[in-house]
Structures are given as C-alpha cells and as structure tokens.
Amino acid sequence: MAYELPPLPYDYNALEPHIDEQTMRLHHDKHHAGYVTGLNTTLEKLEQARANGDFSGVAPLLKNLAFHGSGHVLHSIFWTNMKPNGGGQPSGEIAGRIERDFGSSDALRGQFLGAANTIPGSGWAILGWHNDLQKLLVLQTHRHMDLTVWGITPLLVLDMWEHAFYLNYQNRKTDYSQAFFDNLVNWDNVNERFQRAKNG
Numbered sequence: 001m002a003y004e005l006p007p008l009p010y011d012y013n014a015l016e017p018h019i020d021e022q023t024m025r026l027h028h029d030k031h032h033a034g035y036v037t038g039l040n041t042t043l044e045k046l047e048q049a050r051a052n053g054d055f056s057g058v059a060p061l062l063k064n065l066a067f068h069g070s071g072h073v074l075h076s077i078f079w080t081n082m083k084p085n086g087g088g089q090p091s092g093e094i095a096g097r098i099e100r101d102f103g104s105s106d107a108l109r110g111q112f113l114g115a116a117n118t119i120p121g122s123g124w125a126i127l128g129w130h131n132d133l134q135k136l137l138v139l140q141t142h143r144h145m146d147l148t149v150w151g152i153t154p155l156l157v158l159d160m161w162e163h164a165f166y167l168n169y170q171n172r173k174t175d176y177s178q179a180f181f182d183n184l185v186n187w188d189n190v191n192e193r194f195q196r197a198k199n200g
C-alpha cells in the first residue's frame with residue numbers, strides 16, 4: 001500500500017503574505033511529493049531485498065527510509081500546524097503544560113525560534129511531547145531525522161530548509177521563523193496533537 005501526498009488543508013495562497021503561493025506550490029507539490037515518492041520507492045526496494053533474500057544493499061536503503069520517511073511525516077504535520085491568521089497565544093490544555101515545562105509561552109517562543117534560527121544548513125525546529133519523560137521538549141533536528149530523542153511525538157514543527165523560505169525571504173530566515181510563530185501557528189491543531197500524544 002503506497003503512501004500518498006496529503007492535500008493542503010487550505011489554498012496555496014492562504015498563508016500570504018507570510019508564505020507566498022509560489023513557495024507553497026513548489027514546497028508541497030515538488031518537495032513533499034518527492035519525499036513521498038522516495039519513501040514508496042525505498043519500501044519497494046526493501047520488499048525486493050526480502051523477496052530475494054539479499055540484504056547486501058540494505059544500509060543505504062535504511063538511510064533513505066529515515067530521510068524520506070521523516071521528510072514525509074514532518075511535512076504532513078507542518079501543513080496542519082499553520083492556518084491563515086494564526087499565531088497568538090497557545091490555547092487549550094497545552095497552554096498550561098507550556099507554562100509548566102518552559103515557564104511561559106514567551107520563553108517557549110524564544111527557545112523555539114532559537115532552535116530554528118541556529119540550524120546549520122537544513123533542518124527543523126520541533127516542539128514535541130515525550131510520553132516516557134512526561135515533558136514537552138524543543139528539539140533542533142538536522143535534515144529531517146538527526147538529533148532526535150527516541151519516543152518523542154512532534155506537535156509543532158517548522159521547516160527551516162531554504163526551499164521553505166528562500167523565494168520570499170532570501171537570507172532573512174529569522175523574519176520567516178518569526179512570521180511562522182507569530183502569524184501562522186494553529187494552536188488548536190497543536191493542542192489536539194498534544195491530547196492525542198498524551199492519551200496514546
């Protein structure tokens with residue numbers, strides 16, 4: 001059963017002026033689609049390897065599985081983490097949890113943007129819930145999959161690859177990350193993800 005590219009939950013131009021239509025079209029229809037294709041191709045090749053009983057080429061396939069699989073998962077979350085006229089203060093149960101684990105929503109904002117703005121090259125800022133640790137954590141991941149803490153459930157993710165902002169912001173990546181946090185975050189979606197992660 002092949003994975004499919006999920007449609008955007010809003011129009012391509014719905015996030016303007018913060019993220020422009022052309023960036024959204026390229027990012028969703030080309031980049032995210034590429035990760036879905038890469039994931040499906042990798043899974044097919046792994047199936048062939050099992051059918052042939054030949055696992056000599058498994059190492060690069062597992063590398064591709066982590067890269068494309070994480071790329072598909074994170075982009076799928078990223079689209080739903082945003083909405084037109086988003087941002088503002090966290091809402092729902094996660095608001096209290098943010099106070100407890102970070103001190104305040106401003107402190108979370110500072111730490112999240114600090115993670116986003118200091119990524120060397122391509123990566124993501126991630127707010128996640130860790131059920132074993134019973135804690136919200138901010139992570140900075142490189143590419144799509146490095147530097148994770150196993151078991152974390154991503155709740156709010158920000159794509160800091162250049163393809164996510166370069167047409168609109170060029171080298172001003174801190175303007176992009178700030179526009180995301182202050183004007184696009186869909187806290188209802190983040191809170192729903194928190195409830196699901198916490199309740200298994």
Ligand code: MN
Nearest residue numbers: 031159161164
């Ligand atoms: Mn991307």
